[in-house]
Amino acid sequence: MxxxxxxxxxxxxxxxxxxxxxxxxxxxxxxxxxxxxxxxxxxxxxxxxxxxxxxxxxxxxxxxLDLDVTKDIKKEIDKAKEDINDITGPIKRQF
Incomplete structure (x- = not known):
């Protein structure tokens, strides 16, 4: 599909x-x-x-108009998401 x-x-x-x-x-x-x-x-x-x-x-x-700033911000957001997933991963598996 x-x-x-x-x-x-x-x-x-x-x-x-x-x-x-x-x-x-x-x-x-x-x-x-x-x-x-x-x-x-x-x-x-x-x-x-x-x-x-x-x-x-x-x-x-x-x-x-430096577009690298937005790329840096996106990298930081992605890193924060990964950190949150690392922390909440074991919690989600228990329920």
Whole structure:
């Protein structure tokens, strides 16, 4: 069974595709998919434009957008989770 990040199984995807074909017809599906693809591409381009504008503005203001800080924070959070699991592991097994 193939699971997507949204936790949709292959059977559910097949069912959705079946419903789309039943509602819109087989001849309209490629047109709809093309439209969705173009819309997603436009959204991605707009997101990238916004990110670049924020980065440019931050550089002009002298703000350093160091993404390593977020990586360090994520590492610390993961380490804390591991420590908690190490402590609570034996407790969970007893119940």
């Amino acid at each position: 193939v699971t997507l990040p949204l936790f949709i199984s292959g059977t559910e995807i097949a069912f959705i595709i079946f419903i789309v074909i039943m509602v819109f017809g087989a001849d309209k599906v490629p047109e709809i998919a093309r439209g969705l693809g173009k819309g997603m591409r436009t959204l991605k381009d707009a997101t990238n434009d916004i990110k670049s504008e924020i980065t440019k503005s931050a550089e002009k203001q002298g703000i350093d």
